[in-house]
Amino acid sequence: MKMGSAFLLIMVSILGTAIDGCNCKIAQFIFGDSLFDVGNNQYLAGSLAKANLPWYGIDYGDGLPNGRFTNGRTVSDIIGDATGMPRPPAFLDPSLTEDVILKIGVNYASGGGGILNETGTYFIQRLCFYKQIELFRGTQEMIRRKIGKQEADKFFQNARYVVGLGSNDFINNYKMPVYIDSWNYNDQSFLNYLIGTLRQQLQLLHKLGARKLMLLGLGPMGCIPLQRVLSTSGGCQEKTNQLAVRFNQAASKLIKELSKSLPNAGFKFADAYDIVRHVISNPGKYGFSNVDSPCCSFGPIRPALTCTPASKLCKDRSKYFFWDEYHPSDSANLIIADEIMKKLGFLFRGNHTVVPSP
16 A cells, blocks of 8 residues: 555556557556555445545545545556546446446556555455456456457557556565564565566466556655654664665566566566655655655554544645655655656657656
Protein backbone atom coordinates (compact mmCIF):
# COMPACT_ATOMS: atom_id res chain seq x y z
CA MET A 1 0.00 0.00 0.00
CA LYS A 2 2.62 2.57 -0.25
CA MET A 3 5.41 4.48 -1.61
CA GLY A 4 7.10 2.22 -3.32
CA SER A 5 5.79 0.93 -6.15
CA ALA A 6 4.83 4.01 -6.91
CA PHE A 7 5.94 6.33 -9.28
CA LEU A 8 4.39 5.74 -12.47
CA LEU A 9 5.48 6.68 -15.85
CA ILE A 10 2.59 5.27 -17.66
CA MET A 11 2.32 6.86 -20.47
CA VAL A 12 3.29 8.21 -23.36
CA SER A 13 1.54 5.52 -25.26
CA ILE A 14 0.27 6.21 -28.72
CA LEU A 15 -3.39 6.79 -28.18
CA GLY A 16 -5.31 7.22 -31.35
CA THR A 17 -3.30 4.77 -33.43
CA ALA A 18 -5.68 2.25 -34.94
CA ILE A 19 -4.92 -1.45 -35.20
CA ASP A 20 -5.51 -2.97 -38.64
CA GLY A 21 -8.93 -4.55 -38.89
CA CYS A 22 -10.12 -3.16 -35.58
CA ASN A 23 -11.05 0.36 -34.59
CA CYS A 24 -9.12 -0.15 -31.33
CA LYS A 25 -6.72 2.33 -29.78
CA ILE A 26 -3.54 1.44 -27.97
CA ALA A 27 -4.68 0.87 -24.41
CA GLN A 28 -2.82 0.43 -21.15
CA PHE A 29 -3.10 -2.24 -18.50
CA ILE A 30 -2.01 -1.33 -14.98
CA PHE A 31 -0.98 -3.82 -12.31
CA GLY A 32 -0.11 -2.53 -8.88
CA ASP A 33 -0.86 -1.80 -5.23
CA SER A 34 -2.58 1.07 -3.44
CA LEU A 35 -0.48 3.71 -5.18
CA PHE A 36 -2.26 2.73 -8.39
CA ASP A 37 -5.60 1.43 -7.11
CA VAL A 38 -8.45 3.51 -8.54
CA GLY A 39 -11.29 1.64 -6.89
CA ASN A 40 -10.85 -2.13 -7.13
CA ASN A 41 -10.76 -2.62 -3.36
CA GLN A 42 -14.04 -0.76 -3.00
CA TYR A 43 -15.70 -3.75 -4.64
CA LEU A 44 -13.98 -6.34 -2.43
CA ALA A 45 -16.55 -6.74 0.33
CA GLY A 46 -14.16 -8.31 2.82
CA SER A 47 -11.17 -6.06 2.25
CA LEU A 48 -9.77 -4.07 5.16
CA ALA A 49 -7.70 -1.96 2.78
CA LYS A 50 -10.16 0.53 1.40
CA ALA A 51 -10.20 4.22 0.60
CA ASN A 52 -13.96 4.53 0.68
CA LEU A 53 -14.37 6.94 3.60
CA PRO A 54 -13.84 10.69 3.92
CA TRP A 55 -11.43 12.30 3.69
CA TYR A 56 -9.99 10.28 0.81
CA GLY A 57 -10.71 12.01 -2.49
CA ILE A 58 -11.41 15.38 -0.87
CA ASP A 59 -9.41 17.19 -3.57
CA TYR A 60 -10.56 15.04 -6.48
CA GLY A 61 -13.66 15.75 -8.58
CA ASP A 62 -16.69 16.09 -6.33
CA GLY A 63 -14.58 15.60 -3.19
CA LEU A 64 -16.05 12.18 -2.41
CA PRO A 65 -14.07 8.96 -1.88
CA ASN A 66 -13.33 7.25 -5.19
CA GLY A 67 -11.03 4.38 -4.24
CA ARG A 68 -7.76 6.29 -4.55
CA PHE A 69 -5.59 6.12 -1.44
CA THR A 70 -4.85 9.84 -1.40
CA ASN A 71 -6.64 13.17 -1.17
CA GLY A 72 -6.50 13.76 -4.92
CA ARG A 73 -4.78 12.28 -7.94
CA THR A 74 -2.34 9.42 -8.24
CA VAL A 75 0.97 9.86 -10.03
CA SER A 76 -0.46 7.89 -12.96
CA ASP A 77 -3.46 10.24 -13.15
CA ILE A 78 -1.19 13.26 -13.36
CA ILE A 79 1.20 11.86 -15.93
CA GLY A 80 -1.66 10.48 -17.99
CA ASP A 81 -3.39 13.86 -18.01
CA ALA A 82 -0.18 15.65 -18.99
CA THR A 83 0.44 13.29 -21.89
CA GLY A 84 -3.13 13.09 -23.15
CA MET A 85 -3.83 9.60 -21.83
CA PRO A 86 -7.26 8.60 -20.47
CA ARG A 87 -7.51 7.05 -17.02
CA PRO A 88 -8.20 3.28 -17.21
CA PRO A 89 -11.07 2.28 -14.91
CA ALA A 90 -10.88 -0.29 -12.14
CA PHE A 91 -11.41 -3.84 -13.38
CA LEU A 92 -14.09 -4.45 -10.74
CA ASP A 93 -16.06 -1.34 -11.71
CA PRO A 94 -19.56 -2.66 -12.61
CA SER A 95 -19.77 -0.24 -15.53
CA LEU A 96 -16.71 -1.71 -17.28
CA THR A 97 -17.45 -3.00 -20.80
CA GLU A 98 -15.46 -4.53 -23.66
CA ASP A 99 -15.74 -1.26 -25.57
CA VAL A 100 -14.19 0.65 -22.68
CA ILE A 101 -11.34 -1.87 -22.49
CA LEU A 102 -10.67 -1.57 -26.24
CA LYS A 103 -10.57 2.22 -25.99
CA ILE A 104 -8.76 2.78 -22.68
CA GLY A 105 -7.58 -0.43 -21.05
CA VAL A 106 -8.01 -1.58 -17.46
CA ASN A 107 -6.51 -0.98 -14.03
CA TYR A 108 -6.15 -4.13 -11.89
CA ALA A 109 -4.23 -2.50 -9.02
CA SER A 110 -5.30 -3.37 -5.49
CA GLY A 111 -4.46 -1.82 -2.14
CA GLY A 112 -2.46 -4.28 -0.05
CA GLY A 113 -1.48 -6.38 -3.05
CA GLY A 114 2.02 -7.70 -3.51
CA ILE A 115 4.23 -9.75 -5.75
CA LEU A 116 3.84 -12.68 -3.36
CA ASN A 117 0.50 -14.41 -2.80
CA GLU A 118 0.92 -14.33 0.98
CA THR A 119 1.61 -10.60 1.21
CA GLY A 120 -1.09 -8.49 2.88
CA THR A 121 -3.18 -11.42 4.15
CA TYR A 122 -4.28 -9.43 7.20
CA PHE A 123 -6.18 -7.14 4.84
CA ILE A 124 -8.38 -10.22 4.24
CA GLN A 125 -9.19 -9.44 0.60
CA ARG A 126 -6.78 -7.91 -1.90
CA LEU A 127 -5.60 -8.78 -5.37
CA CYS A 128 -2.03 -10.08 -5.42
CA PHE A 129 -0.05 -9.89 -8.67
CA TYR A 130 -0.85 -13.45 -9.70
CA LYS A 131 -4.55 -12.75 -9.16
CA GLN A 132 -4.31 -9.55 -11.21
CA ILE A 133 -2.69 -11.54 -14.02
CA GLU A 134 -5.49 -14.10 -13.75
CA LEU A 135 -8.03 -11.30 -14.16
CA PHE A 136 -6.08 -10.01 -17.15
CA ARG A 137 -6.29 -13.48 -18.70
CA GLY A 138 -10.06 -13.31 -18.24
CA THR A 139 -10.07 -9.88 -19.89
CA GLN A 140 -8.33 -11.38 -22.90
CA GLU A 141 -11.02 -14.02 -23.24
CA MET A 142 -13.69 -11.29 -23.22
CA ILE A 143 -11.92 -9.33 -25.94
CA ARG A 144 -11.36 -12.42 -28.08
CA ARG A 145 -15.07 -13.13 -28.00
CA LYS A 146 -15.69 -9.50 -28.98
CA ILE A 147 -13.29 -9.04 -31.91
CA GLY A 148 -11.80 -12.46 -32.63
CA LYS A 149 -8.50 -14.05 -31.68
CA GLN A 150 -6.33 -12.54 -34.41
CA GLU A 151 -7.37 -8.95 -33.78
CA ALA A 152 -7.29 -9.47 -30.02
CA ASP A 153 -3.71 -10.73 -30.22
CA LYS A 154 -2.76 -7.55 -32.12
CA PHE A 155 -4.56 -5.41 -29.59
CA PHE A 156 -2.79 -6.88 -26.56
CA GLN A 157 0.62 -6.91 -28.22
CA ASN A 158 0.26 -3.22 -29.06
CA ALA A 159 -0.96 -2.27 -25.59
CA ARG A 160 1.19 -0.70 -22.88
CA TYR A 161 1.71 -2.38 -19.52
CA VAL A 162 2.66 -0.82 -16.19
CA VAL A 163 3.64 -2.85 -13.13
CA GLY A 164 4.11 -1.23 -9.72
CA LEU A 165 4.34 -3.65 -6.79
CA GLY A 166 6.86 -4.64 -4.14
CA SER A 167 6.52 -2.31 -1.18
CA ASN A 168 3.85 -4.40 0.50
CA ASP A 169 6.04 -7.47 0.20
CA PHE A 170 8.46 -5.77 2.55
CA ILE A 171 6.31 -3.59 4.79
CA ASN A 172 3.25 -5.82 5.00
CA ASN A 173 5.05 -9.14 4.93
CA TYR A 174 8.80 -9.51 5.48
CA LYS A 175 9.04 -6.68 8.02
CA MET A 176 6.08 -8.00 10.02
CA PRO A 177 6.85 -10.80 12.52
CA VAL A 178 3.31 -12.16 12.18
CA TYR A 179 4.24 -13.41 8.71
CA ILE A 180 6.12 -16.66 8.32
CA ASP A 181 8.30 -15.12 5.62
CA SER A 182 9.91 -12.92 8.28
CA TRP A 183 11.12 -16.09 10.02
CA ASN A 184 12.01 -18.20 7.01
CA TYR A 185 14.21 -15.70 5.16
CA ASN A 186 17.01 -13.22 5.67
CA ASP A 187 17.34 -10.05 3.60
CA GLN A 188 19.15 -11.67 0.68
CA SER A 189 17.16 -14.89 0.52
CA PHE A 190 13.87 -12.97 0.69
CA LEU A 191 15.03 -10.67 -2.09
CA ASN A 192 15.97 -13.71 -4.19
CA TYR A 193 12.51 -15.20 -3.53
CA LEU A 194 10.80 -11.94 -4.46
CA ILE A 195 12.77 -11.34 -7.66
CA GLY A 196 12.44 -14.98 -8.68
CA THR A 197 8.66 -14.75 -8.34
CA LEU A 198 8.59 -11.45 -10.23
CA ARG A 199 10.60 -13.02 -13.03
CA GLN A 200 7.99 -15.76 -13.47
CA GLN A 201 5.16 -13.21 -13.43
CA LEU A 202 6.72 -10.96 -16.05
CA GLN A 203 7.48 -13.96 -18.23
CA LEU A 204 3.83 -14.96 -17.91
CA LEU A 205 2.67 -11.48 -18.94
CA HIS A 206 4.96 -11.69 -21.95
CA LYS A 207 3.46 -15.08 -22.85
CA LEU A 208 0.04 -13.42 -22.66
CA GLY A 209 1.12 -10.75 -25.14
CA ALA A 210 2.79 -7.97 -23.14
CA ARG A 211 5.56 -6.44 -25.25
CA LYS A 212 5.84 -2.85 -24.04
CA LEU A 213 6.09 -2.95 -20.26
CA MET A 214 7.30 -0.52 -17.61
CA LEU A 215 8.25 -1.80 -14.16
CA LEU A 216 8.30 0.81 -11.42
CA GLY A 217 10.91 0.67 -8.70
CA LEU A 218 10.41 1.30 -5.01
CA GLY A 219 10.76 4.64 -3.28
CA PRO A 220 12.40 5.20 0.13
CA MET A 221 9.75 3.21 1.99
CA GLY A 222 11.64 3.60 5.26
CA CYS A 223 10.64 7.27 5.20
CA ILE A 224 6.88 6.85 5.13
CA PRO A 225 5.21 8.13 8.34
CA LEU A 226 4.35 4.61 9.51
CA GLN A 227 8.01 3.57 9.42
CA ARG A 228 9.16 6.81 11.06
CA VAL A 229 6.73 6.59 13.96
CA LEU A 230 7.81 3.00 14.61
CA SER A 231 11.49 3.98 14.81
CA THR A 232 13.13 5.09 18.06
CA SER A 233 14.38 8.37 16.59
CA GLY A 234 11.41 9.32 14.44
CA GLY A 235 13.69 9.41 11.43
CA CYS A 236 13.73 7.31 8.28
CA GLN A 237 14.49 3.64 8.82
CA GLU A 238 17.57 3.31 6.65
CA LYS A 239 17.64 -0.48 6.81
CA THR A 240 14.21 -0.51 5.20
CA ASN A 241 15.37 2.02 2.62
CA GLN A 242 18.30 -0.23 1.76
CA LEU A 243 15.90 -3.06 1.06
CA ALA A 244 14.24 -0.79 -1.51
CA VAL A 245 17.61 0.09 -3.04
CA ARG A 246 18.59 -3.57 -3.33
CA PHE A 247 15.21 -4.47 -4.81
CA ASN A 248 15.60 -1.72 -7.41
CA GLN A 249 19.07 -2.91 -8.37
CA ALA A 250 17.89 -6.50 -8.76
CA ALA A 251 14.70 -5.52 -10.58
CA SER A 252 16.61 -3.30 -13.01
CA LYS A 253 18.96 -6.17 -13.79
CA LEU A 254 15.99 -8.51 -14.27
CA ILE A 255 14.31 -6.15 -16.73
CA LYS A 256 17.48 -5.90 -18.80
CA GLU A 257 17.79 -9.68 -18.89
CA LEU A 258 14.17 -10.20 -19.90
CA SER A 259 14.35 -7.54 -22.60
CA LYS A 260 17.22 -9.45 -24.17
CA SER A 261 15.90 -12.98 -23.72
CA LEU A 262 12.17 -12.61 -24.49
CA PRO A 263 11.14 -12.17 -28.15
CA ASN A 264 10.20 -8.59 -29.08
CA ALA A 265 10.19 -7.50 -25.43
CA GLY A 266 10.51 -3.77 -24.89
CA PHE A 267 10.67 -3.81 -21.10
CA LYS A 268 11.79 -0.71 -19.18
CA PHE A 269 12.59 -0.02 -15.53
CA ALA A 270 11.83 3.31 -13.82
CA ASP A 271 13.69 3.93 -10.57
CA ALA A 272 12.06 6.78 -8.66
CA TYR A 273 13.98 6.27 -5.42
CA ASP A 274 16.37 9.22 -5.83
CA ILE A 275 13.59 11.57 -6.89
CA VAL A 276 11.45 10.87 -3.83
CA ARG A 277 14.39 10.90 -1.44
CA HIS A 278 15.49 14.28 -2.77
CA VAL A 279 12.04 15.77 -2.20
CA ILE A 280 11.93 14.40 1.35
CA SER A 281 15.44 15.66 2.07
CA ASN A 282 14.76 19.12 0.61
CA PRO A 283 11.11 19.86 1.40
CA GLY A 284 11.36 23.64 1.29
CA LYS A 285 12.66 23.55 -2.26
CA TYR A 286 9.43 21.89 -3.31
CA GLY A 287 7.06 23.94 -1.16
CA PHE A 288 6.51 21.44 1.67
CA SER A 289 6.55 22.21 5.37
CA ASN A 290 6.01 18.65 6.58
CA VAL A 291 7.50 15.44 5.14
CA ASP A 292 7.43 13.15 8.17
CA SER A 293 3.80 12.94 9.36
CA PRO A 294 0.43 12.52 7.64
CA CYS A 295 -1.97 15.34 6.87
CA CYS A 296 -4.92 13.13 7.83
CA SER A 297 -4.42 11.65 11.29
CA PHE A 298 -5.65 11.46 14.87
CA GLY A 299 -3.06 13.99 15.94
CA PRO A 300 -0.79 12.61 18.65
CA ILE A 301 -2.39 9.15 18.37
CA ARG A 302 -0.03 7.37 16.00
CA PRO A 303 -0.01 5.36 13.90
CA ALA A 304 -3.61 5.78 12.80
CA LEU A 305 -2.96 3.57 9.74
CA THR A 306 -5.86 4.99 7.76
CA CYS A 307 -7.74 8.24 7.26
CA THR A 308 -11.31 8.25 8.63
CA PRO A 309 -14.14 10.80 9.02
CA ALA A 310 -13.02 11.19 12.65
CA SER A 311 -9.49 12.13 11.63
CA LYS A 312 -8.22 15.69 11.70
CA LEU A 313 -6.85 17.30 8.57
CA CYS A 314 -3.81 19.55 8.42
CA LYS A 315 -4.49 23.22 7.77
CA ASP A 316 -2.86 23.28 4.33
CA ARG A 317 -2.88 19.98 2.44
CA SER A 318 -0.55 21.37 -0.21
CA LYS A 319 2.25 21.65 2.38
CA TYR A 320 2.21 17.98 3.43
CA PHE A 321 4.11 15.37 1.49
CA PHE A 322 2.14 12.49 3.00
CA TRP A 323 -1.62 12.16 3.05
CA ASP A 324 -1.86 9.24 5.49
CA GLU A 325 0.63 6.89 7.16
CA TYR A 326 1.41 5.19 3.86
CA HIS A 327 0.61 7.34 0.86
CA PRO A 328 1.75 10.62 -0.73
CA SER A 329 -0.59 13.57 -1.01
CA ASP A 330 -1.83 15.04 -4.27
CA SER A 331 0.83 17.77 -3.99
CA ALA A 332 3.55 15.18 -3.52
CA ASN A 333 2.28 13.15 -6.45
CA LEU A 334 2.32 16.27 -8.61
CA ILE A 335 5.97 16.94 -7.79
CA ILE A 336 6.91 13.29 -8.26
CA ALA A 337 5.09 13.02 -11.60
CA ASP A 338 6.70 16.21 -12.90
CA GLU A 339 10.17 15.07 -11.88
CA ILE A 340 9.66 11.62 -13.39
CA MET A 341 8.59 13.10 -16.70
CA LYS A 342 11.60 15.39 -16.77
CA LYS A 343 14.06 12.67 -15.78
CA LEU A 344 12.71 9.60 -17.54
CA GLY A 345 10.34 10.92 -20.16
CA PHE A 346 12.90 10.50 -22.91
CA LEU A 347 12.39 6.74 -22.67
CA PHE A 348 8.95 7.21 -24.16
CA ARG A 349 9.31 10.27 -26.34
CA GLY A 350 9.23 8.73 -29.79
CA ASN A 351 7.29 11.25 -31.86
CA HIS A 352 5.65 12.71 -28.80
CA THR A 353 6.65 15.58 -26.57
CA VAL A 354 6.57 14.99 -22.85
CA VAL A 355 5.03 18.05 -21.23
CA PRO A 356 5.20 18.95 -17.53
CA SER A 357 2.16 18.82 -15.27
CA PRO A 358 0.19 22.06 -14.87
